[in-house]
Amino acid sequence: MEFSGCNFCLPVFFHQYFLVDGHTEKTNNATLTFFKYNNRRYMVTCLHVIDILDEKRDKTNDYWHTLSLSLGRTFLQLSDMDHSDPTKRKDVFRKITENFGEEQVDIVIAPIDDIRWSWIQSEKLKQTIDLDNWIAPKWADMDMGSVFGYPTKHKSQKGDYVASPCVTIFAEIVSNLNENSNQITLFSTLEKPHGYYFSGISGGPIFVSSDEDRRYPIGIVYEGQPGSPKDLTTEESEQSIFSENDILIKGFVLTPDIFSTWIERAGL
Numbered sequence: 001m002e003f004s005g006c007n008f009c010l011p012v013f014f015h016q017y018f019l020v021d022g023h024t025e026k027t028n029n030a031t032l033t034f035f036k037y038n039n040r041r042y043m044v045t046c047l048h049v050i051d052i053l054d055e056k057r058d059k060t061n062d063y064w065h066t067l068s069l070s071l072g073r074t075f076l077q078l079s080d081m082d083h084s085d086p087t088k089r090k091d092v093f094r095k096i097t098e099n100f101g102e103e104q105v106d107i108v109i110a111p112i113d114d115i116r117w118s119w120i121q122s123e124k125l126k127q128t129i130d131l132d133n134w135i136a137p138k139w140a141d142m143d144m145g146s147v148f149g150y151p152t153k154h155k156s157q158k159g160d161y162v163a164s165p166c167v168t169i170f171a172e173i174v175s176n177l178n179e180n181s182n183q184i185t186l187f188s189t190l191e192k193p194h195g196y197y198f199s200g201i202s203g204g205p206i207f208v209s210s211d212e213d214r215r216y217p218i219g220i221v222y223e224g225q226p227g228s229p230k231d232l233t234t235e236e237s238e239q240s241i242f243s244e245n246d247i248l249i250k251g252f253v254l255t256p257d258i259f260s261t262w263i264e265r266a267g268l
Helices: 047-060 114-124 256-265
Strands: 009-016 029-037 040-045 065-071 074-077 079-081 089-091 108-111 144-149 156-158 161-163 167-172 183-189 205-209 215-225 246-253
Touching: 009 047, 009 074, 029 256, 047 065, 047 108, 065 089, 065 114, 074 114, 144 183, 144 215, 144 246, 167 183, 167 246
Parallel strands: none
Antiparallel strands: 009 029, 009 065, 029 040, 040 108, 065 074, 079 089, 144 167, 144 205, 156 161, 183 246, 205 215, 215 246
16 A cells, blocks of 8 residues: 555644634634553644634634644544633644743644544544554665645635545755754755645645665654745745745754644643
């Protein structure tokens, strides 16, 4: 079977709890990736995804907005009742606390209980990236990476069904990486326009391959450019940073040691 990083992730949607705004191809999304560490399952996306959700809550004065997964004809909402304030939802995700003076890591994590995982499995047959059996890549030999996620601008709808395609993005690794690296950057300029906007892939996994055709999970996306058509247009006096041929991906390097630090600082 051909490898695909899409097997380890799903689109996560911005919804009002009672779906008063419906679920259409215009419903924004990010990407959620599944991991196993110390025999526990976790799901990971970006902190700025939660920030966008909080902004929507404040703007609408409706604190029952939530992130959710579309599983068949039902939705798995990734929030619980806030028992301290019944007018609000409490996200299942935890932020990573930082030491004084350190930059906030743009990552949130939540454990997945057996009930939620069995629901995901029954509808989507997803897998977890197994950090318990992780093998370190040859950092100095990495030149190309593959990125997977669900761009929000490329959904389609037929009747009541919304299709959210998972894309595979190949780009050159331009970071000088080693076992102590924290971030990774990929950049390529193609010969022709690729026709994609990458807003929505935040939270998706990054892999590299070896000569033995082994795939190594090494990161999580926090930014993809161009994100939307506006990233290709500027004022007449300015030049656009990106062209239709460019691919820019930024992510956090992820190893078992880094993940261990994340879940510890998230209080998990």
